[in-house]
Amino acid sequence: MSSIRSRRSLAAVAGGLGFALALSACSGDSGGGGGDDTAGGGATGGDTDCAAYADYGDLSGKEISVYASIVDPEAQQQRDSYKPFEECTGATIAYEGSREFEAQLPVRIQAGNPPDLAYIPQPGFLKSITEDYPDALVPAPQGVIDNANEFYTEGWVNYGTVDGTLYATPLGANVKSFVWYSPSMFDEAGYEIPTTWDELIALSDTIAESGAKPWCAGVESGDATGWPATDFLEDVVLRTGGPDVYDQWVNHEIPFNDPQIVEALGTVGSILKNEDYVNGGLGDVQSIAAAPWVDAGLPILDGTCWLHRAANFYQANWPEGTEVAEDGDVFAFYLPGQSADDKPLLGGGEFVAAFSDRPEVQAFQAYLSSPEWANAKAEVTGQGWISANSGLDRDLLKSPIDILSFDLLTDESYTFRFDGSDQMPGSVGAGAFWTEMTAWFASDKDDKAVLDAIEAAWPAS
Known part of the structure; x- marks a missing residue:
């Protein structure tokens, strides 16, 4: 990715296109009362404090369809x-989860029967939809843009x-830049958590x-x-080349086997192909x-x-x-950058995109x-779920590693980048990249040969 636009400019673009959130169109004027237990004079809220939902209006009788890859039990x-x-x-x-989501969503778009909303599992898939079906997705309305600008870092908005x-906003999230360890083993040995790569x-x-x-x-x-x-x-x-090189690599603005990537793979090898370092409790390299x-x-x-990156x-x-x-x-510490001030952060997540501009959607x-949604989701979910939404009440998160992950995701001093293979063409990111990295271990394939093979698998544009 060659540049990151400011969140302010996103709002200006969307505002210029006239995609304002038309919530007033669905708010009733019945004056039905009901205090905080009703939204816009509409449905009764039960035990829920509905004050934060009032601007959504009375949507009684309206149905919104959602399609995603998340299936039961997580779908519940x-x-x-x-x-x-x-x-x-x-x-x-009306929620529908399917393991065939990525294959079936394009089919439904082609058939003229897309869902109102879809949870897109990676930015690359979002981009391919906009390219293959340029009129299918609806730009985010102003209310969504406002939330994105207020509650998400610029990197998340950019994805x-x-x-x-802006077409899509984040839903769930994860952090990949962690090293797992045993706190008691570290304490007994007198080891400190490293804060730099060295x-x-x-x-x-x-x-x-x-x-x-x-x-x-x-x-x-x-x-x-x-x-x-x-x-x-x-x-x-991200640590040896920096975020700009990472973006160029992921977007194939530099080849997969660029010398900077060869250097990075060599750095990985200094750990994972070092016979003095691996493979603790499991065997050899x-x-x-x-x-x-x-x-x-x-x-x-x-x-x-002692150490496991995951x-x-x-x-x-x-x-x-x-x-x-x-x-x-066990616990995990942040995989450090080249210096204590160098804070790249790798992660992933899903994004919400719309195929309809109906007010209820x-x-x-x-x-x-x-x-409100992030907190509702945290309340009904056990450990292992986080959001990059800074408005999430961190006290609702169920485990210390979830809390640490949330803190990193919402800390502007960290430079977030989305999982690279998830943004690459399938033949690379879910194909040659996987198989060649496996061969790198299994048959001790040379660094340059591995990267050359992955570069050769990149589709011609």
Whole structure:
């Protein structure tokens, strides 16, 4: 991505196009009263305080369709998070989750039967929809733009923007720039949390000199084998090349095998292909290719590994009863940058985009970009869910790693970038990038040969 537009200019663009949130069109003038338990004289809100929903108006009898890749049991949490909006406005949200979402959404668009709203799993997919079906998506209305500008960092707003127009706002989020460790092992050994890359390497050397293997890793993940290694490389490109080089690489403005990426892969190799560093509790360097990602961090629990790079959602893989906390059995620290002031942050998430500009659809889209929805979702969800919405009440988050992730996502001093492979063409990001990184371990394929093969897989434009 060559530039990041300011959030102020986004609002100006959308305002110039006249996409204002037409909530007044759906607010009743019945004067029905009902105090804080009704929205615009409309539906009864039950136990929900409906004051924050009043501007959405009375949407009784209106139905909004939502299509996403999130299926049960997580889909029920989505439905539950809509209840305050339904109670206070009278609208009905018809949610449909499908594992075939990415394949079926374009089919539905072509057939003229798109959903009112869709949860887009990555910015690359959003961009492809705008290119393949230029009249299908509706630019975000002013109420959504206002929420985006107020509650999200510029980087997040940018990822929902195509050619200067905001189409989508973030929903859920995750942070990938983490290293898991055992607080008690660190305390007993007298180790400090590293705050720079050099300190991380010095810590790794110290652990290795003690006779232990500092790092454990695994990239086996069924049909998606290799993806954990792509995340590691992306994190390192952000640190060795910086965000501008990262954007150029992801957008193929520089080749995949650019010398700066060769350097970054070499830096990854200084950890993951270092026989003194890996593979703690699991085997040798080659074992990384076959070690299941879901289990690769578990040697930390028996003391045969000290460090495991993985996202905040890795917390779901620790055995039942494992305490994830700063003073618990395991926790994670931020994967440091080149200096303490250098703070790149890799992550991912979903985005809400609209295919209809009906007032009730715009109202629900605004709700999904608001702190009210983020808080409702946090209340009905267990650990492992976060939002980059700064209006989220962090006290509602269920685990310390979720709270840490939220703090990083909403801290403007960190430079956020979205998962690179999720933005690349499928033949690369979900194809050659995975397979070649696996071969890098399994057959000790040369760094340059790996990157050359991935570059060759990039579709000709």
